[in-house]
Amino acid sequence: MSVGYDSYLVGLQVPTLPDYGDPSSDDLSSDCWDTDDQDSAPVRTSRWRAIRSIVHFTPFIQTYKKSKYPWVQLAGHQGNFKAGRQQGTILKKFCSREKDAFELLKEDPLKPFVPQYYEVVQEEDSEFLQLEDLLGQFTNPCVMDCKLGVRTYLEEELMKAKEKHKLRKDMYEKMCQIDPNAPTPEEHRMRGVTKPRYMVWRETISTTATMGFRIEGIRKSDGTSSKDFKTVRSPDKVKEAFSSFVDGYASVIQDYLDRLYALRNALKQSQFFSTHEVIGSSLLFVHDSSRASVWMIDFAKTIPLPEGLPTLSHDKVWTPGNHEDGYHIGLSNLITIFEEIKKN
Numbered sequence: 001m002s003v004g005y006d007s008y009l010v011g012l013q014v015p016t017l018p019d020y021g022d023p024s025s026d027d028l029s030s031d032c033w034d035t036d037d038q039d040s041a042p043v044r045t046s047r048w049r050a051i052r053s054i055v056h057f058t059p060f061i062q063t064y065k066k067s068k069y070p071w072v073q074l075a076g077h078q079g080n081f082k083a084g085r086q087q088g089t090i091l092k093k094f095c096s097r098e099k100d101a102f103e104l105l106k107e108d109p110l111k112p113f114v115p116q117y118y119e120v121v122q123e124e125d126s127e128f129l130q131l132e133d134l135l136g137q138f139t140n141p142c143v144m145d146c147k148l149g150v151r152t153y154l155e156e157e158l159m160k161a162k163e164k165h166k167l168r169k170d171m172y173e174k175m176c177q178i179d180p181n182a183p184t185p186e187e188h189r190m191r192g193v194t195k196p197r198y199m200v201w202r203e204t205i206s207t208t209a210t211m212g213f214r215i216e217g218i219r220k221s222d223g224t225s226s227k228d229f230k231t232v233r234s235p236d237k238v239k240e241a242f243s244s245f246v247d248g249y250a251s252v253i254q255d256y257l258d259r260l261y262a263l264r265n266a267l268k269q270s271q272f273f274s275t276h277e278v279i280g281s282s283l284l285f286v287h288d289s290s291r292a293s294v295w296m297i298d299f300a301k302t303i304p305l306p307e308g309l310p311t312l313s314h315d316k317v318w319t320p321g322n323h324e325d326g327y328h329i330g331l332s333n334l335i336t337i338f339e340e341i342k343k344n
């Protein structure tokens with residue numbers, strides 16, 4: 001595990017004068033409005049549930065070329081997405097950092113690997129980014145969201161959280177649902193954990209800290225979806241999940257590999273990538289029976305490097321202050337897993 005964790009684990013415990021925060025109410029969240037966090041509902045036993053899919057994964061019905069399909073959201077905050085004003089577009093809750101990233105990406109070698117960004121639109125009292133709907137050109141697509149990086153928390157967030165401790169009851173509950181023994185006796189007594197403590201714990205129970213990415217969710221062509229990958233921690237389990245994702249679509253494995261190799265090259269050319277800390281960003285894998293593609297999505301926690309730090313390698317070990325995010329570590333592990341699946 002990254003040495004950065006050792007430094008930060010000290011000080012993530014329950015504060016001496018506890019203050020309680022609400023889900024996504026703190027300014028450290030990449031979310032910018034109140035959420036209806038459905039993940040805090042009790043953990044279900046079944047892995048693939050159609051009914052759960054409808055409730056949790058379909059924020060709206062999308063229309064494309066006169067056909068209607070349930071749009072899929074596998075990660076991120078519930079309530080962040082709406083159907084776009086034009087066909088083939090979606091609206092994502094406005095976040096200025098994400099807008100800045102999309103503006104810069106318009107002129108970058110990564111442009112073909114991100115959804116097209118059109119404009120900011122106002123709907124009722126809120127602003128949204130109008131973006132290309134990546135699912136629009138697929139028929140009944142299989143979708144997988146993998147969050148890249150060895151950590152999901154910006155260094156600046158950790159610093160702020162150390163100054164302003166808040167206990168999160170919702171995160172304590174999410175922790176207990178997965179492992180009732182995970183909270184310390186003190187956290188049990190307060191029925192709360194700090195957000196950094198929860199985020200670091202989430203990173204270490206999944207493959208984030210060790211492999212530089214984790215599976216956030218998978219939607220299969222039979223319409224079932226799952227986000228139950230929080231404790232998938234071993235390379236074998238990841239491989240199992242990936243194999244199941246491409247099951248019945250043998251030809252897409254090479255398509256995914258070609259696209260990932262092309263992305264790796266584009267990242268090497270990208271001025272944007274070398275000068276930004278990329279945290280909480282995902283790769284979205286989408287395929288149907290005729291094609292497959294991968295895009296970089298979610299840039300709400302992608303920020304320019306501080307002055308005095310010209311570039312990142314994205315593959316060096318994270319130590320506090322070096323801002324390394326391990327993006328390339330995750331990408332290279334993803335590629336290796338697809339290469340292994342292809343051999344089998």
Ligand code: I3P
Binds near residue numbers: 024028029030174199
């Ligand atoms: C959430 C996940 C998100 C994080 C969110 C967590 O945990 O770590 O990345 O949002 O924080 O609740 P889980 O996947 O276990 O549900 P940010 O990346 O925006 O910080 P939040 O509840 O403060 O929004």
